[in-house]
Amino acid sequence: MAEPLLRVRDLRTYFYTENGVARAVDGISFEIGAGETVGLVGESGCGKSVTALSVLRLVRPPGRIEQGSELIFDGKNLATLDEREMRAIRGARVSMVFQEPMTALNPVFTVGDQIAEVVRVHNAGSKQDAWARAVQMLETVGIPSPEQRATEYPHQLSGGMRQRVVIAMALIMNPALVIADEPTTALDVTIQAQILELLRDLQQRFGTSILLITHDLGVVAETVSRVIVMYGGEIVEEAPVNHLFARAHHPYTEGLLNAMPRVGHERERLATIPGSVPPPTNWPAACRFHDRCPYAWERCATEHPPLYPIAKGHVSRCHLADEPKRRAEKHDPLVVARGAST
Amino acid sequence: MRRQLAARLGQSLIVVVLVATISFFVIRLAPGDPFSFAGENIPFSVRDHWRHVFGFDKPLLEQFGRYVLAVFRGDFGYSFSRKGDVSSVIADALPRTILLVGLAVFLSFAIGIAAGVLQATRRGSWFDRVSTGVLVFFYSLPDFWAALMILFLFAHRWRLFPTAGIVDPVSYDYWPPWRQLVDRVAHLVLPLFAFTLVTVAAVARFQRAAMLEILPSDYVRTARAKGVPEQGVVWRHALRTALTPMVTLLGLMLPAYLGGAVFIEKVFDWPGLGSLAADAIQKRDYFLVTATVIVGSIVVVIGNLMADLLQMALDPRVRE
Amino acid sequence: MNRTLRRLLAHRSARWSLATIAILIIAAAIGPMLVPYECHTQLDIVRLQNQPPSWAHPLGTDQFSRDVLARLLCGARISLAVGTLAVAMSMTIGTVYGLISGYAGGRVDGAMMRVLDAFLSIPRVMLVIAVLTLWDSVSLAGMIVLLGTTGWFGVSRLVRAETLAVKRMDYIEAARALGTPTSRILWRHILPNVIAPVIVAATLAVGSVIALEAGLSFLGAGVREPDASWGSMFLAGVSFSTSTWWILFFPGIAIVGTVLAFNVLGDALRDVLDPRQLHAPVMTVASSVAAPIAPERLENG
Numbered sequence: 003m004a005e006p007l008l009r010v011r012d013l014r015t016y017f018y019t020e021n022g023v024a025r026a027v028d029g030i031s032f033e034i035g036a037g038e039t040v041g042l043v044g045e046s047g048c049g050k051s052v053t054a055l056s057v058l059r060l061v062r063p064p065g066r067i068e069q070g071s072e073l074i075f076d077g078k079n080l081a082t083l084d085e086r087e088m089r090a091i092r093g094a095r096v097s098m099v100f101q102e103p104m105t106a107l108n109p110v111f112t113v114g115d116q117i118a119e120v121v122r123v124h125n126a127g128s129k130q131d132a133w134a135r136a137v138q139m140l141e142t143v144g145i146p147s148p149e150q151r152a153t154e155y156p157h158q159l160s161g162g163m164r165q166r167v168v169i170a171m172a173l174i175m176n177p178a179l180v181i182a183d184e185p186t187t188a189l190d191v192t193i194q195a196q197i198l199e200l201l202r203d204l205q206q207r208f209g210t211s212i213l214l215i216t217h218d219l220g221v222v223a224e225t226v227s228r229v230i231v232m233y234g235g236e237i238v239e240e241a242p243v244n245h246l247f248a249r250a251h252h253p254y255t256e257g258l259l260n261a262m263p264r265v266g267h268e269r270e271r272l273a274t275i276p277g278s279v280p281p282p283t284n285w286p287a288a289c290r291f292h293d294r295c296p297y298a299w300e301r302c303a304t305e306h307p308p309l310y311p312i313a314k315g316h317v318s319r320c321h322l323a324d325e326p327k328r329r330a331e332k333h334d335p336l337v338v339a340r341g342a343s344t
Numbered sequence: 345m346r347r348q349l350a351a352r353l354g355q356s357l358i359v360v361v362l363v364a365t366i367s368f369f370v371i372r373l374a375p376g377d378p379f380s381f382a383g384e385n386i387p388f389s390v391r392d393h394w395r396h397v398f399g400f401d402k403p404l405l406e407q408f409g410r411y412v413l414a415v416f417r418g419d420f421g422y423s424f425s426r427k428g429d430v431s432s433v434i435a436d437a438l439p440r441t442i443l444l445v446g447l448a449v450f451l452s453f454a455i456g457i458a459a460g461v462l463q464a465t466r467r468g469s470w471f472d473r474v475s476t477g478v479l480v481f482f483y484s485l486p487d488f489w490a491a492l493m494i495l496f497l498f499a500h501r502w503r504l505f506p507t508a509g510i511v512d513p514v515s516y517d518y519w520p521p522w523r524q525l526v527d528r529v530a531h532l533v534l535p536l537f538a539f540t541l542v543t544v545a546a547v548a549r550f551q552r553a554a555m556l557e558i559l560p561s562d563y564v565r566t567a568r569a570k571g572v573p574e575q576g577v578v579w580r581h582a583l584r585t586a587l588t589p590m591v592t593l594l595g596l597m598l599p600a601y602l603g604g605a606v607f608i609e610k611v612f613d614w615p616g617l618g619s620l621a622a623d624a625i626q627k628r629d630y631f632l633v634t635a636t637v638i639v640g641s642i643v644v645v646i647g648n649l650m651a652d653l654l655q656m657a658l659d660p661r662v663r664e
Numbered sequence: 665m666n667r668t669l670r671r672l673l674a675h676r677s678a679r680w681s682l683a684t685i686a687i688l689i690i691a692a693a694i695g696p697m698l699v700p701y702e703c704h705t706q707l708d709i710v711r712l713q714n715q716p717p718s719w720a721h722p723l724g725t726d727q728f729s730r731d732v733l734a735r736l737l738c739g740a741r742i743s744l745a746v747g748t749l750a751v752a753m754s755m756t757i758g759t760v761y762g763l764i765s766g767y768a769g770g771r772v773d774g775a776m777m778r779v780l781d782a783f784l785s786i787p788r789v790m791l792v793i794a795v796l797t798l799w800d801s802v803s804l805a806g807m808i809v810l811l812g813t814t815g816w817f818g819v820s821r822l823v824r825a826e827t828l829a830v831k832r833m834d835y836i837e838a839a840r841a842l843g844t845p846t847s848r849i850l851w852r853h854i855l856p857n858v859i860a861p862v863i864v865a866a867t868l869a870v871g872s873v874i875a876l877e878a879g880l881s882f883l884g885a886g887v888r889e890p891d892a893s894w895g896s897m898f899l900a901g902v903s904f905s906t907s908t909w910w911i912l913f914f915p916g917i918a919i920v921g922t923v924l925a926f927n928v929l930g931d932a933l934r935d936v937l938d939p940r941q942l943h944a945p946v947m948t949v950a951s952s953v954a955a956p957i958a959p960e961r962l963e964n965g
Contacts, residue, residue, distance in 0.1 A: 060568055093571035100569075105562035110584050110659055120570045155660040171570060355778075362782035367794070374795040375806075480931070484924040486875035488882050488898075489916040496909065603789035607879055621790050625797050625885045633794045637786060644785040 006033035007178055007211050008057070008096075011072035013081075015049075015056045017065040017282070024282035026052040026065070028235035034179065039205060039212040041226035041243070043219060043258070047279040049235040050215045054181045056081075057213075058098055059088050075179075094124045097172040101184040103164035107156040114140075114152025117171050124175060139170040144200060162193035166200065173204060181213045186221060198225050219262055223247060228315070231255050234290030235282060237309065241316040251318035253295045277337035289321070293336040297328055345656070345663050352652055356645050363641040364415055368408055371634055415638070421631030425624065430635045434617065438639065440510065441609065441616030445601050447532070448539035449594065456544045457583075457590065460551025464559060465578055476549075483545035487604045491538040491611035498534055505534050508613035535612040539604060543597070550593050554586040561585075588659040595651035598644045617643075671936045678932035684925035692744055695737030716910060724910035726897070732914055735892055739915070742893035743922070746808055746877055747870040753812025755819055755866045762823025763850050763858070767831060777824070783817045789876070796885040807880075807887050811873055819865050826858035860937040867930035871923030878919055894919055 011031045017024040027049045034040050042050045055061045057073055059080060073080035076095065080088065092098075097120075100106045107116060117139055118132035127135065133152070140148035143166040156164055165185060172180050182201065186194035202225060205212055214226055222229055222243065229246045231239040231254065239252040250256050257275040277294040280286055286293055292302040301321050310323030322329055377400055395401050399410060414421070420430035459479070463472045482490075499507040506512065512527050519527065558564065559582055567581040568574075602618070609618035617636055624633040656663050672678050716724050723732035765776040792814055796802060802810070830836065831854070839849050874894065880886045881895035888896075897915040 058569060060565065089571045089573060091571070092569055098569045100562060100566060102562055106566045108563040108567070108581055108585065109661055110588075119567075119572065123571050123573075123576070157661050168566070171566075355781075358778055359782045359785055362779060363785055366779075366782055367786065367791070370791065371794050371798065374799050377798060480927055481920075481924060484871065484920055484927050486879055486916070486919055486923070488879045489875075489912075489919065492912065493916070599785065599787040602787040606787075606789045606793065607882070610883060621793050622883050625793055625883055628797055630798060633797045637790045637794045640787050640790045641782075641785045644787065648785070 007036045007038075007075065008034040008213075009072070009074040010053075010057070011074070013053065013056055013071045013073065014068040015052050015061055015065060015071070016068055019064055019283070022283040025235050025285060026282045027056060028285070030232070030235075030237045032230055032237065032240065034211050034213060036178070037205075037209045037211055038228065039202075039214060039226045041222040041229045042213060042215045042232060043217065043222055043229055044232035045217055045279055047282065048232045049282070050232050051183055053232070054098065054183045054213065054215055057181060058092055058096060059083075060092075060098075090124065093120045093172075093177070094126075094175040095177050096179045096181065097175070097177045099165075099168050099172045099180060099182040099185045102188050103161050103168055104188065106168050107164060109156055112153055112155055113159065113167050117152075117167065117174055120171055120174050126175065135174060136170070139174045140167070142204070143167070143170045143173075144196075145170075161189055162196065165189060165193075165197055169197075169200065169204070173208065173210070176208060177210060179211045179213065181215070183215045184217070185214070187216070187218070194221070201225065219258055231258070234280065234285050236290065236319065238291065238319045239317065240309075241312075241318075245313065245316050251312050251316070251323065252291075252320045253297055253322070254291050257294075276335050289319075296332050296335055297322060298336065299328055299331070301325075348656075348663070349653075352649060356649055359645055360642055363645070364412065364638050365408070367634060367637045367641070368411055371630075371637070372404065372407075377630070420635040420638075423629055423632040425627035425629040425632065430631050433620065433632065434635055434639055437616050437620050438643075440614060441602075441605055441618055442643070444532070444535060444539070444609070444614060444616060445605055447536055448543065449598075449601060451536060451540045452543040453547055453590070453594065455540065456547025457551050457587075459544070459548040460553075461555055461578065461583060461586075463548065463552045464555030467556065476552075479545035479548055482541050485542055486607075487538075487542050488607035488611060490542050491535070491608050494534055494538045494541070495611055498537075506531050510614060535608050535614055538612070539601075539608050542604065543601065546597065547590070547593065551586065551590060554589050555582060558582050558586050584658070588655060588662070591651050591655040591658065595648040598647045598651075602640050602644060668936055672932055675932040675935065677928045678936075681925040681927075681929040681932070684921065685929065688740060688922060688925070689744065691737055692740035695740065696734065699731070699734045699737060716908075723914045724908075726908075726911045732897075732910060735897055736894070736914060736918055739892050739894040739897060740918070742804065743874050743877065743895065743919075746804070746811070746893055747874045749808045750811035750815065750873050751866050751869045753808070754815035754869065755862055756816075757813065758816030758819030759823050759855070759859075759862055761816065762820040763827055763854065765820070766824040766827025767846070767850060767854065769828075769831075773824075780817060780820055784821070788814050789879070792876075792880065793883065793885060796880065801888050802885075804887050804893075807877065811877065815869060815873065819862060822861045822865060823858050826861060827854055830854050830857045861934075863937060864930050864934045867926055867933055871926035871930075875919055875923055878915070 010033070012029050013027055013031070014025070014029050015027040017026055030049075030053065032040075042053065044050045052061065052065070056067055056071075057080065059067070061067060067081050071081045075091070078087070080091070083091075107113070111119075114133060114136045117136035118129070121127045121132035121135055122129065126132075137148045137152050140151055145151050145163060145166055151159070151163075156167070159167065169185075172182075185201070186197050189197060198221060201212060201214075204210065212226075214222070216222060226243055229239075229241060229243050230237055231246075231252065233254050239246070239250065239255050241250075246255065247259070250259055254275070257273075260273040261275065263272060275294055280290070288304050288306045289295070289298070289302040292298040295302065299321075305321070307319045307321050309317040309319050310321075312318050312323055377395070392401070399407060402410075418431055420434070422428075423430045423433050426433045459475060463475060466472050485493075495507065498504045506527075510528065510531050511524070512531075516524060516527055555578075559578075561582075563585075564577060564582050567577045572581070605616065605618035606621050607618070608614070609616045610622040613619070617640060620632060621636040621640075623629075624636065673682075723736065725731055726735070761776065761780070765773045765780070768776075792810060795810060799806065836849065836853055839853055844853075877886065877893060878895040878898050881893075882898040884899065886895045886899055887893060894915045898912060
């Protein structure tokens with residue numbers, strides 16, 4: 003396979019707080035190839051947003067990317083790159099789309115200004131050039147009357163339009179990789195679909211790789227070619243998207259899939275995963291999911307599972323890969339048995 | 345937007361009218377009138393005569409009516425102590441106060457904003473803690489006392505700057521223009537220094553709080569993610585949005601600046617509106633003092649209007 | 665209440681300021697009895713006039729041959745009394761005005777705010793001077809009343825803003841639905857929730873009132889003898905001379921120390937009582953704008 007665009011090796015990002023060390027990202031490794039769209043899935047608190055911020059080195063104190071983490075991009079390790087070079091990469095080679103369009107834009111500058119700023123900050127054009135490109139970009143992301151809109155302020159635009167502006171900002175320098183952190187979560191469902199379609203279009207047009215971060219499996223199904231599932235600061239499963247939906251291996255993924263309300267599937271109650279995500283200052287011992295897992299047995303509480311290969315391109319961090327027969331012994335998860343409160 | 349401005353203008357006019365009303369009644373309701381001072385063997389008949397001449401024996405409401413009409417004509421009465429029309433006395437003094445207060449506002453805000461930003465970006469550092477302590481100390485100095493100490497130190501003890509007034513009373517007229525300018529500036533230094541010293545703390549603290557509020561915002565993070573250098577993130581993105589509440593603060597602090605001017609002008613013998621007010625006490629100059637209150641308030645109202653305009657220019661969200 | 669106190673005492677600065685204020689109160693209470701001189705007695709008129717600090721008179725004597733230290737200690741009583749009484753008055757008036765204006769809403773609120781705007785536009789110092797110009801020989805009580813009635817404007821705006829916010833809360837709605845009379849709603853439900861910024865403002869105001877009273881005396885408009893507040897030591901202070909610096913220096917230090925203590929305490933109180941007040945200094949919410957700076961301080965200049 004060709005050299006991957008981004009290779010993450012053993013990324014660990016810890017937060018040093020008054021309550022202890024929060025191991026938000028605790029040793030994850032994955033790759034993104036050129037032109038690929040990869041989904042990063044998990045509930046809140048699993049570390050996916052922190053992963054995104056880590057790639058761009060946007061993690062602020064008391065957070066810190068730990069030594070030994072590798073983020074290889076363009077032959078350089080982003081984790082140890084000096085700030086000046088990092089800045090050259092941000093927005094130009096790797097850019098980010100954030101979750102909240104309502105607050106992601108500076109309220110006192112025009113939309114056009116903010117998009118053009120990306121160009122000017124990277125010394126890629128004069129003021130007029132930058133503005134012209136910004137207007138053009140607005141058109142590309144599907145905003146009508148772009149020349150007019152460019153002179154407007156964020157509060158004059160709807161949520162969906164603001165998100166398009168944010169995407170325009172992310173793509174104007176034609177980056178190799180765009181990290182989209184829950185780009186549609188704050189939007190109405192119909193707008194969600196539009197934004198996702200926009201992302202797909204742009205990806206095809208410009209050949210950009212996308213790392214799409216979300217907690218919504220439905221979003222993932224539509225857009226990505228490969229899925230990475232995170233839990234407890236670790237990767238617990240990785241698979242091509244069809245595989246994941248057809249034959250998820252890890253019990254957590256299974257739980258997520260079951261929890262998705264699906265049209266056509268009759269059910270009395272929405273299935274949930276009992277218990278709640280543990281705090282990153284205190285990950286459970288051994289398998290981090292074991293107290294919420296319906297299949298767990300003694301080994302799970304004592305031995306930390308590695309990523310077992312399941313099939314081509316499919317790995318899972320679960321001992322069930324080693325002892326598949328245990329899948330038949332379904333039971334109430336420990337957290338329920340203990341009566342632990344959610 | 346024009347409608348908004350017109351509305352604000354209308355509001356301000358109402359406020360000015362209210363101010364005149366309040367001033368009139370509050371001052372009148374205080375015990376005593378210009379002719380009731382103790383001491384000096386002036387028989388009551390003479391006092392009554394003067395009361396009659398100035399209309400103080402008429403019913404209060406009628407006096408109020410006449411007063412309002414007079415004010416609208418620009419006639420603020422006659423100043424006993426200065427032997428002239430109150431309006432011309434004030435017209436002479438007001439620009440000097442505007443100069444001093446204007447410069448003080450500019451300086452204290454410029455320094456205060458910079459200090460606040462630096463404190464916020466270095467939160468928790470020794471710089472933050474020490475500068476906060478120093479600023480709180482200066483903030484706690486009474487205006488007049490700070491002015492006195494500065495005058496004492498820099499003008500008397502160390503003879504670095506002139507002790508009083510706007511220009512040198514003896515030689516100014518004989519100097520060439522550039523020397524005159526130097527003289528004016530030299531006379532400005534100490535009063536400005538005193539003024540800024542006691543007001544900068546409030547500005548800095550507010551700015552610091554505003555920045556701490558804004559720095560974790562999403563759009564600040566977006567700016568970083570775009571590759572904007574940290575300086576630009578702080579001074580261009582974060583500060584710009586923090587200026588909006590600072591302008592509001594400016595409007596709120598104006599009365600305090602004018603009040604401070606009374607003491608500072610008195611200590612440094614700066615012949616502005618403030619020292620008019622300060623002197624009027626001793627001289628019991630009723631008309632003058634009433635007028636200073638009203639004029640001072642008008643300055644505040646106008647200042648607030650200008651602050652509003654500035655805010656509209658700075659922040660598009662305000663321009664509904 | 666206990667928890668608040670504990671959080672307050674956790675601040676080193678708060679501990680310091682409370683200690684200072686305690687010392688001040690003690691000094692004011694028993695100080696005058698410990699000093700061998702009376703506050704007002706003029707000692708040897710000729711020999712002891714304008715004496716610099718010495719062993720007999722640690723802070724020197726003034727132009728009327730009175731011991732500065734003794735006057736300082738006597739003055740502490742009066743100054744503290746003036747400060748606390750005037751501020752108590754201002755806070756009461758201001759809170760009532762703000763509550764009514766905020767709760768009533770509509771046209772009443774609009775009118776009250778217009779009037780308040782007018783009051784807020786008047787520099788407090790100038791207004792007080794204007795009144796004092798006519799007031800021949802103001803008494804201590806008169807000064808307290810004057811300061812008290814001119815210091816409530818900022819608090820009013822604060823309380824009104826808080827009232828507006830609290831008014832919308834569900835529990836107020838519930839109380840209304842239960843038929844609770846307005847006065848009770850204001851007193852039991854709204855007031856406790858808007859009082860926090862008032863406490864902070866009050867603390868900060870004490871210092872600035874003391875300073876203002878001194879300033880007025882400096883201008884010659886202060887309380888006449890024999891009620892010797894710290895302010896009266898500055899009476900007609902134009903006689904300040906470099907050769908008798910101690911006469912104005914020590915009272916000044918006393919005021920600075922007092923104001924500093926109250927300011928620091930006020931800051932700590934603000935941190936402890938309502939950190940959320942520092943939120944959203946955006947645009948026009950009056951309370952969040954005024955809260956970091958005591959409205960009292962703003963009006964004195």
